[in-house]
Amino acid sequence: LKNSFVFLMADHGTRYGAVTEEPLAKYEDFNPTLMVTLPESLRKDEKFREVLRENAKELISHHDVYASLQDIVWVRKQTFC
Numbered sequence: 001l002k003n004s005f006v007f008l009m010a011d012h013g014t015r016y017g018a019v020t021e022e023p024l025a026k027y028e029d030f031n032p033t034l035m036v037t038l039p040e041s042l043r044k045d046e047k048f049r050e051v052l053r054e055n056a057k058e059l060i061s062h063h064d065v066y067a068s069l070q071d072i073v074w075v076r077k078q079t080f081c
Helices: 025-030 046-055 062-080
Strands: 006-009 034-037
Touching: 006 062
Parallel strands: none
Antiparallel strands: 006 034
16 A cells, blocks of 8 residues: 555534534535555655645535546556556
8 A cells, every 4th residue: 555545535414323413524424534544755755735635625526626636547647658
């Protein structure tokens, strides 16, 4: 996994139990979890990490994730082929 991206995505938030009564429950339901781990080389790049920290504060859609995956494939193809 040293040279890999790993994406962990949920399709929705919690939909049962006491937590659904909380004020932020709808927010979590409509904005599910997205976690990403980066290749080691990118983890060491401070500028890249700063951009990710800022982007972590923004709302995204599955279209954004798809576009990012396309970028990753394109960069990898250009770098390693």
